[in-house]
Amino acid sequence: MKQNLSPREITARLDEDIIGQTDAKRKVAIAMRNRYRRMKLDDDLKEEVIPKNILMIGPTGVGKTEIARRMAKLTGAPFTKVEATKFTEVGYVGRDVESMVRDLVEASVRIVKEKQMALVEDDAVKLADERLVGLLAPGEKRTKQASNPFEMFMNQQGDNEYEEVTDEVRSKRMNLREKLSAGMLEDEKVTIEVEQSQNPTGMMPGMDEGAMQDMFKQLMPKQKHKRTLSVRQARGHLQREEAEKIIDTDTVNSDAIDLAETMGIIFIDEMDKVTKGGQNSGDVSREGVQRDILPIVEGSTIQTKYGPIDTNHILFIGAGAFHVSKPSDLIPELQGRFPIRVELDKLKAEDFENILREPKSSLLKQYEALLKTEGVTISFTDEAVSELAHIAFQVNTDTDDIGARRLHTILETLLEELLYEASGMEGAQVEITRQYVVSKLDKIKSDKNLSAFIL
CATH class of the missing domain: 3.40.50.300 (P-loop containing nucleotide triphosphate hydrolases)
Structure with a gap:
């Protein structure tokens, strides 16, 4: 950027x-x-x-x-x-x-x-790993003895606890740090607390929802719920928490x-x-x-x-x-x-063809990549791409003109059967020809009522 x-x-x-x-x-x-x-x-x-x-x-x-x-x-x-x-x-x-x-x-x-969190990433990773070690080898939870009403209240809220770490736990943690650094514990499970976003409802008529949500978020205490995740997954949550503690909120x-x-x-x-x-x-x-x-x-x-x-x-x-x-x-x-x-210019047939061919993340490349995950290789002939562009232009002309978004609907309709069966077709190579496009879409294109409903 x-x-x-x-x-x-x-x-x-x-x-x-x-x-x-x-x-x-x-x-x-x-x-x-x-x-x-x-x-x-x-x-x-x-x-x-x-x-x-x-x-x-x-x-x-x-x-x-x-x-x-x-x-x-x-x-x-x-x-x-x-x-x-x-x-x-x-x-x-x-x-x-x-x-x-x-x-x-x-x-x-x-x-x-x-940007600020990226600058403190190394420190946040170290702190997150230290917390992971503590979760993998927890000490014994203790509660401070209350000496006044305020501390009694804090004890009831669970905010006056501390962890007692024995020599045995320290030794175990030292061993875990080495394994964690070597990437040997990525699939181990730990339980962490994840902040739950507040979604206040029941807004008063005429009041802006965004402003009301801001107000409620500030007034309501943050709620957390426990989740059991792998070390690999938990590290991301903990790293973000640690990074947010390091950066200066006022400066941000x-x-x-x-x-x-x-x-x-x-x-x-x-x-x-x-x-x-x-x-x-x-x-x-x-x-x-x-x-x-x-x-x-x-x-x-x-x-x-x-x-x-x-x-x-x-x-x-x-x-x-x-x-x-x-x-x-x-x-x-x-x-x-x-x-x-x-x-802005209204899209012509050649524009649709260029949209299908040229962008680095064009729709054709997206569908090719999606099916590749199932081990299925698809390719489109030049005549097939030209026919798809012509159909998109024609349907837009005959029904509502929704521009390039028409290509999403047409390709999804064209490839529906293949997308449905692909998980059982590993190793297959499929070539999409003009004849295939015509066989799948020509009847829909020629029937304006059906075209308006499906495409």
């Missing part, structure tokens, strides 16, 4: 996974490079340079979200995606729009925490806020559905959502459990099909906050 990739490098990396849409890739690449350039300015000028937010226009499945998501991943930027319609799902109340910023901060905290939170403010990306999908020309009912609600989003995009300070965050320099990418409404149906103030417009 590099923040200083040039626009040309960003688009080249995006080309490895996303076919076409050159204009959109160039615009997001320039937007990301401008953020890096801004960080090198003097402080006074730095505050004046704000991101040029982008509005992506195009049908579903053409790569709007994927471009933004992959760009964020390769530059190490915190990223979150929200649907504008989520803010109107429960009538005129909806979800609190500030939750999108809180989600971004959570993503930023995860990134910063993982502060760095995460800073990263979200300077590099964060919020992707707001389905913006066309909250316009006056959108498909949803309730014009008042839709315009109200736009006006709620506006101050966040303009720049405001949002309170989160990690501290306040300024949204002035967060990059917002709006997206929508805009086939019923148009960008000018957004309220003028919001239109002005998305000055860069890019229209």
Whole structure:
């Protein structure tokens, strides 16, 4: 992950996974490079340079979200995606729009925490191994004698225990350390306590679920449950616990806020559905959502459990099909906050063929790898790939256009029988030809009602 990739490098990396849409890739690449350039300015000028937010226009499945998501991943930027319609799902109340910023901060905290934990990995592994030795050769649990009411209370909670280690246990542990270092105990079983995530329910109508969960997590004590795992599995849990003890939480939170403010990306999908020309009912609600989003995009300070965050320099990418409404149906103030417009191309038959062939993790390569785990080797002829692309394009034309997502449905239907039987076909080599594709899909493709139902 590099923040200083040039626009040309960003688009080249995006080309490895996303076919076409050159204009959109160039615009997001320039937007990301401008953020890096801004960080090198003097402080006074730095505050004046704000991101040029982008509005992506195009049908579903053409790569709007994927471009933004992959760009964020390769530059190490915190990223979150929200649907504008989520803010109107429960009538005129909806979800609190500030939750999108809180989600971004959570993503930023995860990134910063993982980086900090990687720096202390060696120390965390040593501490985790020491705990494993203690679990494999436990001492005798003792309880401190209570000398006051507070210590009596602690005894009842089980928080005033200590471990008595005899010479025999020390000797056994020394032997276990050597075996553990040599990798001889990886399959031994130990019982550890694992933190159980809280999932509060019964939210009050009109209250944002994310904010309520944050509040409940802070108020409610952390619950743990015991799990018996192999040493190999337990080490990961214990290593993470030890790493979290070593890193400075305040520093993580502060760095995460800073990263979200300077590099964060919020992707707001389905913006066309909250316009006056959108498909949803309730014009008042839709315009109200736009006006709620506006101050966040303009720049405001949002309170989160990690501290306040300024949204002035967060990059917002709006997206929508805009086939019923148009960008000018957004309220003028919001239109002005998305000055860069890019229209993504509708996928053609050759685009589907390139999507199947070119990306380094294309669908064909994924299915080949999945079946390889069963000892089954499959390959696709050039004619078969061309026919699959043609069918995907034709079905999208005749029914709902869902873009490249149509390929997932078509390939799953094509390979269903093979995927079902593969576990009993070890050593088999299967070639998918055009005739095979036609035999499996032609009847479905020609019957529009069946095609709409199955594909």
